[in-house]
Amino acid sequence: MKIVVAVKQVPDVSSVQTDDSGNIVREGIPSVLNPYCEYAVYMACRLKGDGPVTAVTMGPPQARGALLRCLELGADEAYLISDKAFAGSDAFATSKVLSAFVRTHIPGYDLILCGKQASDGDTAEVPAELACMLGVQQFCYVDEIVAGDDLRVLQNYRDEKRICVVPLRSVISVSKGECNRRLPSINDYLRAADVEIKTLDKAALGLDEQSAGVKGSKTRIISSRSSGVERSCVTIDGTNPSDAADVIIKEAGM
Amino acid sequence: MLRTRSLDTDSPYVADESKMSGHADALLIPDNEDDVIEAARESYRNGTPLTVSGMRTGMCGGCVPFGGKVLTTEKMNRVIGAGRDDRGFFIRLQPAVTVRELNDVMRRKAYSNLQDVTEGATAELKASGDYFYPVDPTELNSSIGGNISTNASGPRTLKYGPTRNWVRRIRVVLSDGTALDLARGDVKAVERTFRVHMGDGFHTVRLPSYDFNMDVKNSCGLMSRDGMDLVDLFIGSEGTLGIITEADVYVTEWHPLMSNILFFPCDEDAYGFVRGIRASSATPEFLEFLDSGSLNLIRGVRSKDPLFTSMPDLPSYAKSAVLLDLPMDDTLRPSYEAIKMAAEAHGGSLDRCWCGHELKDRERFFGMRHSIPQTVFEYVAGLKRTVPKIHKMATDMAVPLDRSDEMAGLYKSALDSYGLEHVIFGHIGNGHLHVEIILKDMGDLEKAHAAYRELAKKAISLGGSPSAEHGIGKIKKEYVALLYGQKGVDEIRELKRSLDPKMILAPGNMVDP
Numbered sequence: 136m137k138i139v140v141a142v143k144q145v146p147d148v149s150s151v152q153t154d155d156s157g158n159i160v161r162e163g164i165p166s167v168l169n170p171y172c173e174y175a176v177y178m179a180c181r182l183k184g185d186g187p188v189t190a191v192t193m194g195p196p197q198a199r200g201a202l203l204r205c206l207e208l209g210a211d212e213a214y215l216i217s218d219k220a221f222a223g224s225d226a227f228a229t230s231k232v233l234s235a236f237v238r239t240h241i242p243g244y245d246l247i248l249c250g251k252q253a254s255d256g257d258t259a260e261v262p263a264e265l266a267c268m269l270g271v272q273q274f275c276y277v278d279e280i281v282a283g284d285d286l287r288v289l290q291n292y293r294d295e296k297r298i299c300v301v302p303l304r305s306v307i308s309v310s311k312g313e314c315n316r317r318l319p320s321i322n323d324y325l326r327a328a329d330v331e332i333k334t335l336d337k338a339a340l341g342l343d344e345q346s347a348g349v350k351g352s353k354t355r356i357i358s359s360r361s362s363g364v365e366r367s368c369v370t371i372d373g374t375n376p377s378d379a380a381d382v383i384i385k386e387a388g389m
Numbered sequence: 390m391l392r393t394r395s396l397d398t399d400s401p402y403v404a405d406e407s408k409m410s411g412h413a414d415a416l417l418i419p420d421n422e423d424d425v426i427e428a429a430r431e432s433y434r435n436g437t438p439l440t441v442s443g444m445r446t447g448m449c450g451g452c453v454p455f456g457g458k459v460l461t462t463e464k465m466n467r468v469i470g471a472g473r474d475d476r477g478f479f480i481r482l483q484p485a486v487t488v489r490e491l492n493d494v495m496r497r498k499a500y501s502n503l504q505d506v507t508e509g510a511t512a513e514l515k516a517s518g519d520y521f522y523p524v525d526p527t528e529l530n531s532s533i534g535g536n537i538s539t540n541a542s543g544p545r546t547l548k549y550g551p552t553r554n555w556v557r558r559i560r561v562v563l564s565d566g567t568a569l570d571l572a573r574g575d576v577k578a579v580e581r582t583f584r585v586h587m588g589d590g591f592h593t594v595r596l597p598s599y600d601f602n603m604d605v606k607n608s609c610g611l612m613s614r615d616g617m618d619l620v621d622l623f624i625g626s627e628g629t630l631g632i633i634t635e636a637d638v639y640v641t642e643w644h645p646l647m648s649n650i651l652f653f654p655c656d657e658d659a660y661g662f663v664r665g666i667r668a669s670s671a672t673p674e675f676l677e678f679l680d681s682g683s684l685n686l687i688r689g690v691r692s693k694d695p696l697f698t699s700m701p702d703l704p705s706y707a708k709s710a711v712l713l714d715l716p717m718d719d720t721l722r723p724s725y726e727a728i729k730m731a732a733e734a735h736g737g738s739l740d741r742c743w744c745g746h747e748l749k750d751r752e753r754f755f756g757m758r759h760s761i762p763q764t765v766f767e768y769v770a771g772l773k774r775t776v777p778k779i780h781k782m783a784t785d786m787a788v789p790l791d792r793s794d795e796m797a798g799l800y801k802s803a804l805d806s807y808g809l810e811h812v813i814f815g816h817i818g819n820g821h822l823h824v825e826i827i828l829k830d831m832g833d834l835e836k837a838h839a840a841y842r843e844l845a846k847k848a849i850s851l852g853g854s855p856s857a858e859h860g861i862g863k864i865k866k867e868y869v870a871l872l873y874g875q876k877g878v879d880e881i882r883e884l885k886r887s888l889d890p891k892m893i894l895a896p897g898n899m900v901d902p
Contacts, residue, residue: 147749167749200747204747315701318700320739320741321740
């Protein structure tokens, strides 16, 4: 099965701190492969059979680190889409670039996998928009993929779960990884380090200045602020459960 | 302002990570050096014992008081400034800044609020790539002041040496409230004697007659060498000679690292692999060992908590493991060639391993290694509820590298002969393995002390130290006598008396008053 995995390099959220104004301090924060994208790479490598897994990302030159990680985990080839004209792309523009990549470079793909969302932007829009632009079906928030006579996925919308039969050439976004997933070995790393990561610019994808980046984006960020949610704890004496229930009802304004 | 609080017997300020607990009349909380001077003067006037306490991560009861007052430096936690001298950049800080906090400041290049200790240093540091503080005492929440007081070291001592190698300057308050500002090179001993000016005039400080062993990791007793630097006397003095109120520590350039864990069929194979690596061209910065018992300890916890150590299940073939970090530069592939040969000669391979180059990989590999003492710590904390006098027993002995395997064999045979359950892990690259003894009752504690004594004698006979990095504190005093004889103990006590005539500072640490 020929599988494309679209991935993103993100700041390591476990190291992110905010300044006094609630803004994220990005300086010195290490970059990592987005965890949901890592789950997608694992799933792709498990499903692939004979077919190659192609990892692709759009980002600055240092995003090669995320692609190296994909190769270590078992991806067979990797593409870095990097062009100054793509800087500032929103989810719409990113999807446009990724769909152009798929059409021009992997037109015979069988399946596209993504992480359900990136841990920095959290929009969760790219998988659905990519499917829309390619004119194929989308299956988002997938916890499991089972390949047998057909391909079935378990979609988990929290309040609803459903099992779907997925046609080939669909886009699947992955929301769950196994906590016991394997780590790369030294040989995996050495093999990955020998793979050439191919770099593509806008010309290679047949795109122009207006197609992506700030000019091709539909989102404008006006402002951002910390939501500043405060939690507090009230201890209730539970000696008399009925009285305790009354306190909860009153606190909850029920 | 110097604040005072009363202390309950179950206060965290009367215990440390050894789980030894003591008692004190009051807790003193200074905000700055003036407050420390005030506290020292009052204690000196009244002859009241004064035990200094940092982040209380010590393993030997060094900050545990038995009477008098505890002085916590925890509010003196500011990174002050940055400077540069012939050796390179240094950071000026208060004693309670932790290793993690110092490295966070440098990782984020958060220099804007720092003073220039030398002209333009903060701007130069900001423009000079990534820097870090390389001493890695495993417990990253330990304070730099505490690290200096114990000459802390850790896994990266293999490449970078102990804390002592990174201290440029200290400010220290003596027992009578005299503050000394000592930069390395300012005051050298004349043979084995210093003259130190205190409030009532010059005091002659005579160094012990033993030669402090610098050939192995060593934190046993005060440093003593002909012509040594006065800064080095305070480093590793465990709060017995003065209270550190400020320090300059050097930092060094950071570089990307590849972290690796290789698995082997038995402990002896891992020892053989390490011998092979040492004899090869590989350049590990970190070389740590986990024995079969350590791996089983991790498996045991993971069977109840699958997320423990944030790692996959250990492979069933893994009966021992070696962790090593390699620089991700041109030396990486040649190092891997050498590692391949050494691993394959001992039942390992470049497939029977894990590796990772993201920071989170390094942190979780390190977390796996740190989970061993932490798991035993939590076990002992639980046991203490039914056996209140129990405390943690972990060996901390270093021997010369060519005697390391012999010592590892001795650990196993001695502890097996006492019937004590144990795990062996730690700094195999420095001939410094730790043994955590898994105690079940007070009978085990007694046996553990006997076994420790026996092993300490062996380590000394092999040219090693009975206390490589944890220090002596109140738990390991007998090993000072074992290493230096009663004469050495008496000389340490007399040295202390020359700087602390009323014997009020950290009484009971290193030697009895």
